[in-house]
Amino acid sequence: MKEKDLRSARKQELLEIAAGLGIPGRSKMNKAELASAIAKMEKPRKAKKAGKSAKAARTTKPTKTGSRTAGKRSKAKAKPMRASAGRVGAKRGAARRKGPIREGTLVRRSWREQQAVVQQAKYETKMAPAGKPTTVTTVEAQELPTSYDEDRIVLLVRDPYWVHSYWEITRESLLKARASLGDEWHNARSNKTTTPRDVPSEVADEEWMIPDWEFDKIYALSGGFSVGAGSLELKEMMEKALGGETSSGAPGSFAMSSPAGKAKARGFWFRLGTELIVYGATEADANVTLQGRPIKLRPDGTFTVRFELPDGKQVIPAVAESADGVERITITPTVDKKTNK
Amino acid sequence: MSKPKGYLSLVLHAHLPFVRHPEYAEFLEEDWLFQAITETYIPLLNLFEKLEDESVPYKITMSLSPTVVSMLNDWMLQERCVRRLEKLTELAAREVERTRWDPRFNKLALMYHYFFENTRKTYVDKYRRDLVSAFRKLGDAGNVEITTCAATHGFLPLMSVNKNAVWAQVETACRYHERNFGRRPKGIWLPECAYTPGLDEVLKRAGIRFFFTDTHGVLNASPRPRYGIFAPIYCPSGVAAFGRDMESSRQVWSANEGYPGDPWYRDFYRDIGFELDLDYVRPYLHGGVNRVHTGIKYYRITGPGDDKQPYDPDVALDKAASHAGNFMFNRERQIEHLNGILGREPIVVAPYDAELFGHWWFEGPQWLEFLIRKTAFDQNVFRLTTPTEYLSMHPKNQIATPSLSSWGYKGYNEVWLEGSNDWIYRHLHWAADKMVELANRGDRSSPIVNRAIKQAARELMLAQSSDWAFIMKTGTAVPYAVKRTKEHLLRFMRLYDEIRRGAIDMEWLSDVENKDNVFPELDYSVYADKVYAGERL
Numbered sequence: 001m002k003e004k005d006l007r008s009a010r011k012q013e014l015l016e017i018a019a020g021l022g023i024p025g026r027s028k029m030n031k032a033e034l035a036s037a038i039a040k041m042e043k044p045r046k047a048k049k050a051g052k053s054a055k056a057a058r059t060t061k062p063t064k065t066g067s068r069t070a071g072k073r074s075k076a077k078a079k080p081m082r083a084s085a086g087r088v089g090a091k092r093g094a095a096r097r098k099g100p101i102r103e104g105t106l107v108r109r110s111w112r113e114q115q116a117v118v119q120q121a122k123y124e125t126k127m128a129p130a131g132k133p134t135t136v137t138t139v140e141a142q143e144l145p146t147s148y149d150e151d152r153i154v155l156l157v158r159d160p161y162w163v164h165s166y167w168e169i170t171r172e173s174l175l176k177a178r179a180s181l182g183d184e185w186h187n188a189r190s191n192k193t194t195t196p197r198d199v200p201s202e203v204a205d206e207e208w209m210i211p212d213w214e215f216d217k218i219y220a221l222s223g224g225f226s227v228g229a230g231s232l233e234l235k236e237m238m239e240k241a242l243g244g245e246t247s248s249g250a251p252g253s254f255a256m257s258s259p260a261g262k263a264k265a266r267g268f269w270f271r272l273g274t275e276l277i278v279y280g281a282t283e284a285d286a287n288v289t290l291q292g293r294p295i296k297l298r299p300d301g302t303f304t305v306r307f308e309l310p311d312g313k314q315v316i317p318a319v320a321e322s323a324d325g326v327e328r329i330t331i332t333p334t335v336d337k338k339t340n341k
Numbered sequence: 342m343s344k345p346k347g348y349l350s351l352v353l354h355a356h357l358p359f360v361r362h363p364e365y366a367e368f369l370e371e372d373w374l375f376q377a378i379t380e381t382y383i384p385l386l387n388l389f390e391k392l393e394d395e396s397v398p399y400k401i402t403m404s405l406s407p408t409v410v411s412m413l414n415d416w417m418l419q420e421r422c423v424r425r426l427e428k429l430t431e432l433a434a435r436e437v438e439r440t441r442w443d444p445r446f447n448k449l450a451l452m453y454h455y456f457f458e459n460t461r462k463t464y465v466d467k468y469r470r471d472l473v474s475a476f477r478k479l480g481d482a483g484n485v486e487i488t489t490c491a492a493t494h495g496f497l498p499l500m501s502v503n504k505n506a507v508w509a510q511v512e513t514a515c516r517y518h519e520r521n522f523g524r525r526p527k528g529i530w531l532p533e534c535a536y537t538p539g540l541d542e543v544l545k546r547a548g549i550r551f552f553f554t555d556t557h558g559v560l561n562a563s564p565r566p567r568y569g570i571f572a573p574i575y576c577p578s579g580v581a582a583f584g585r586d587m588e589s590s591r592q593v594w595s596a597n598e599g600y601p602g603d604p605w606y607r608d609f610y611r612d613i614g615f616e617l618d619l620d621y622v623r624p625y626l627h628g629g630v631n632r633v634h635t636g637i638k639y640y641r642i643t644g645p646g647d648d649k650q651p652y653d654p655d656v657a658l659d660k661a662a663s664h665a666g667n668f669m670f671n672r673e674r675q676i677e678h679l680n681g682i683l684g685r686e687p688i689v690v691a692p693y694d695a696e697l698f699g700h701w702w703f704e705g706p707q708w709l710e711f712l713i714r715k716t717a718f719d720q721n722v723f724r725l726t727t728p729t730e731y732l733s734m735h736p737k738n739q740i741a742t743p744s745l746s747s748w749g750y751k752g753y754n755e756v757w758l759e760g761s762n763d764w765i766y767r768h769l770h771w772a773a774d775k776m777v778e779l780a781n782r783g784d785r786s787s788p789i790v791n792r793a794i795k796q797a798a799r800e801l802m803l804a805q806s807s808d809w810a811f812i813m814k815t816g817t818a819v820p821y822a823v824k825r826t827k828e829h830l831l832r833f834m835r836l837y838d839e840i841r842r843g844a845i846d847m848e849w850l851s852d853v854e855n856k857d858n859v860f861p862e863l864d865y866s867v868y869a870d871k872v873y874a875g876e877r878l
Contacts, residue, residue: 023366024366067763067764067767112594112749112750112751112752113750114594114595114599115590115594115748115750116749116750116756116815118594118601118694118697118701118702119694119811120811120812120815120816120817121609121696121700121701122357122373122377122694122696122700122701123370123373123808123811123812123816123817123818124634124816124817124818142827142828142831143827144768144827144830144831145834148767148771150771154502154766154767154770156499156502156754156758156766157498157537157745157753157754158753158754158755158758158759159751159752159753159754159755160753162755164758164763166763166766166767168767191502194538194745195745196561196744196745196746196753197561197563197744198561199561200560200561200565201561201562201563201564201565201741201744202565203563203564203565204564204565205564205739205740205741207739208564208566208567208739209567210567215565215567217682218567218568218569218571218682218683219560219569221569221571221678221679221682222556222560222569222570222571222584222586222587223556223560223570223586223587223588224556224557224560224569267647269647271616271647273616273617273618275439275618275621291441305438306439306621307438307439307440307441307442308439308440308441308442308443308446309442310442310443314442
């Protein structure tokens with residue numbers, strides 16, 4: 001809004017905008033002052049917008065971008081995408097791993113999730129109804145460029161079974177590629193990446209050699225059979241995924257859904273509280289007590305006190321005494337509260 | 342005391358992302374810091390100082406992330422923290438009045454009133470708002486080993502396509518640590534405990550001697566570790582890796598078996614900010630609209646279901662004592678057993694989020710105090726130690742390369758790389774490459790260009806905080822996390838553009854310098870290639 005437009009707005013509207021912007025001293029300002037204060041706050045934001053359009057101009061060339069999380073098996077599928085896939089330097093075979101599957105591990109899966117819940121509490125200031133923004137900010141979100149006009153493919157390891165890749169190919173490269181159809185061509189070479197093993201190493205060094213059975217014991221004591229909890233869950237999901245759902249091969253369908261356990265049981269609830277508000281007025285310089293305790297009066301001689309009201313009987317003698325102590329008035333309400341559930 | 346059979350190393354990792362909004366009179370997410378100061382940092386400082394005063398033998402490791410240190414140093418946030426504490430003290434006083442007829446709640450209102458008032462006094466009068474110096478003093482006294490973390494808690498394995506960016510996070514953190522604590526850090530808490538092979542080379546260059554991984558990081562190391570996770574291993578670079586102990590983690594973190602879930606402990610969610618009449622609590626909410634945590638919570642966990650009983654601090658204190666006793670007993674048995682099998686003194690590493698203690702688990706600091714005192718006086722099986730102390734006692738350890746791992750759900754990178762947040766990486770990686778380009782060009786002759794490049798480095802680092810990806814996946818403040826990521830990237834892009842065109846908007850530059858003022862002495866040349874020539878990550 002321009003300052004001119006602001007001046008034609010109603011004062012109440014301006015006050016609300018000012019409150020949103022956190023302009024100090026707004027309640028004491030007149031309309032014109034409010035308008036100019038708001039205009040001043042709005043300026044830096046406009047500057048930002050200008051910056052954005054400049055950048056948009058820079059990146060308007062059409063490009064092709066994408067991203068995808070894929071299991072190792074998808075390496076072959078990546079080829080038709082015409083991005084030269086980087087090597088997935090996996091040391092082990094695909095999902096099905098040889099060797100003993102370590103049993104007795106599923107029971108414990110919940111505590112890692114719990115850790116996340118606790119860590120999440122750190123960022124908790126309010127319990128927002130889903131989807132509602134939690135901040136008082138009014139700045140509209142600006143968007144990042146959709147592409148950077150470069151040929152690039154990057155592989156990122158997600159876990160022992162999955163690698164995530166994003167890529168971008170410029171229009172020029174696509175044309176060039178089409179022109180040289182049939183030849184070997186590369187637009188971009190990815191970084192090299194290695195997925196981690198999901199079991200202990202089979203390499204033992206001479207100096208620290210111990211028998212296998214003894215290592216198994218230490219492995220167990222280290223929590224090895226349940227560390228796997230993470231890996232084992234993954235393994236199961238992976239096997240399930242490879243068994244069926246991912247065969248469509250549509251980009252994006254490889255991504256697994258977020259951890260289970262979010263589905264909440266029906267939890268209808270109702271809370272009720274009762275409070276009692278006692279309020280009144282007397283001479284501004286009088287002394288007032290409620291149940292024998294002094295009450296602070298407002299400058300105009302009024303007062304308001306609120307109490308949590310438990311079940312039972314409350315006798316609330318209120319006494320006002322004139323400043324010179326000559327006059328004294330007592331009023332005693334009695335409240336009886338009963339709750340039926 | 343006779344020679345112990347083994348060691349327990351408690352590690353508390355304190356971290357919050359950089360949240361500071363001078364453009365608003367008050368800002369909801371700044372509460373993260375104020376709550377951590379009130380409920381965690383000050384209670385922990387009080388605890389450690391009490392132990393020092395009484396000469397209780399103890400050792401503990403505390404990692405303070407550079408963003409936390411930076412915010413603790415910021416005068417504007419300090420001022421706002423004092424305001425918040427004053428407000429809460431006022432609210433608690435009104436609560437004392439309001440609950441007069443209900444002694445169950447009145448007792449708690451009095452407790453909170455004392456807590457807030459006392460915290461404010463401690464913060465203002467005792468520490469003069471300077472908690473960093475208080476931690477520094479404890480570090481100097483020798484019982485608390487203070488370690489660092491990556492500069493803005495960037496998730497390093499997913500950053501490592503640009504090795505300079507990883508180096509910049511680590512080296513900036515070490516320099517900031519030195520400035521604040523008087524010496525370079527010996528240890529680092531890798532953000533989210535996330536390690537990827539080769540990362541230790543970077544740490545080595547920064548002079549770091551040890552870091553922590555999750556259990557499987559060490560356990561799946563190659564060659565396989567002779568002592569499991571009960572001894573550190575040296576990476577090929579010579580930096581030591583300590584693996585997290587599952588058992589002690591589970592006892593504290595787990596929902597079912599963990600201590601913090603005890604029915605007698607205070608319930609985190611039932612806060613009067615959400616429960617009482619809106620008109621009454623409005624003056625203590627942000628902008629008078631958003632219901633928020635005030636920190637005044639009257640109920641105990643009680644059990645599943647919504648029907649909660651009032652909290653009883655005395656019973657809860659007894660519980661904290663018995664849980665500490667149980668934890669100690671379990672460590673005694675564990676360490677005795679391990680000692681027999683391993684033939685050397687094991688180290689059990691138990692790392693936790695510092696904010697777990699006090700903020701989430703209200704009785705956490707009490708539990709910790711009981712645990713430390715009991716360990717010192719009630720048993721002879723194990724002693725508390727720090728990684729540095731353990732390495733000096735046991736300098737000979739196996740050489741092995743840890744496995745890629747993190748302490749997130751499922752143990753790898755998925756939490757920070759999945760459907761809700763994977764879009765950030767192409768932008769972060771692009772920006773990191775451009776940052777290296779800027780640092781390589783760095784024009785020392787132009788102060789304005791230098792300022793702009795320095796600010797670009799700050800914006801990149803702030804965008805890299807792993808917190809944003811974490812919140813996008815799990816949190817309640819998703820729009821804020823998205824906004825922060827975009828905002829810093831957009832600021833970076835504009836700076837990059839202006840620097841290249843030689844047209845720096847001075848007014849705007851000053852504005853963002855004032856907003857994103859993290860690491861005042863940041864040296865952007867840490868991004869330059871010459872600093873990192875020839876090294877491979």
